[in-house]
Amino acid sequence: MTSSTSARVEPVTTTGSTPVLAARTRGLRKVYGRTVAVDRVDLDVPRGAVLGMLGPNGSGKTTTIRMLLGLVRPTEGEVELLGKALPDGVAEALPHVGALVEGPGFHPFLSGRENLRRAAAFEPLLATGDIRQAVEDALERVGLAAAAHRRYRGYSLGMKQRLGLAAALLVKRKLIVLDEPTNGLDPAGTREVRKVIADLHEAGSTVVVSSHLLSEIEAICTHVAVLHRGTVVAQGELAELLHADSSSLLVVTPDVDDALNALRAGRISARPIEEGVRVELIGTTAPAVLETLVRAGVAVHEARRHRTGLEDLFARLTEAEESEHNLSAVDTIEEGAR
């Protein structure tokens, strides 16, 4: 993980032995007029993973997902879906892929159940005789059975999301791609979606899920790809990225020399920083470090865990976005005042 404070964050990739990939992109780029929505994206989705695509609004998650599904043609680059190169392999790959993307195109005047039956009729892997049962099972799984008779037009955003998810679950898929699946859901709905994702993972499906919330990704994913301004700035196993650079404690103290002497006597590695000392938590714990310092009479004003690699990276990305947003808001106000 880089700790550079420059605007551009270097990509971090943590890969062990080469995994079998459910999806893969190379040099993916999409340009809309003057907007570069996605740029040089090399994404690896290991088979069996729950991969979270994490990024602030406008970072290119939806565009990447649309290209992954063959819904949008890349300006440049390659996409491989379940081992098939797009666009030629799309017909072969897609029946094994369930997707929830914006605007799934349900009919407003049909009920949730009728809409789902129509969607099921287009599923090549679903025999006509199995449609009714598959629809009822999917409605049940997403908690929509009681409202299935109501017209789609009257559904809340959360219910529309659930119906989209149900359509993705009509048959057992090798890969499920969900774009912001908890958007518009209340906490109970969010928990249900997480449960569905956990069940899919347990059943051996690969899941790609996008979110702008780190907490969301942390709760459900095994892998993560962080997007920023259309490029992947970090990807790999979530646990590895979270623990990268995480094992240190920042101790704020004016007694830097005493602190270093006491820690070194206790065979705890530490180095001076501007506000005190930074202690590596290798073979020791935060309470043991504090006890050592306090016993040595060091005045500890504050002690805090250093943010993990991923938390740190994501905070820097979103904070940078926010300050830019605020600046452009100021510009707009000044423009208006002229």
Ligand SMILES: Nc1ncnc2c1ncn2[C@@H]1O[C@H](COP(=O)(O)OP(=O)(O)OP(=O)(O)O)[C@@H](O)[C@H]1O
């Ligand atoms: N069809 C389009 N035409 C023009 N610009 C587009 C189009 N689709 C996306 N963009 C632009 O590309 C950039 C990336 O958008 P995208 O929707 O992929 O990001 P995102 O990370 O999914 O954002 P959000 O979380 O807000 O949905 C944005 O600047 C967006 O305005």
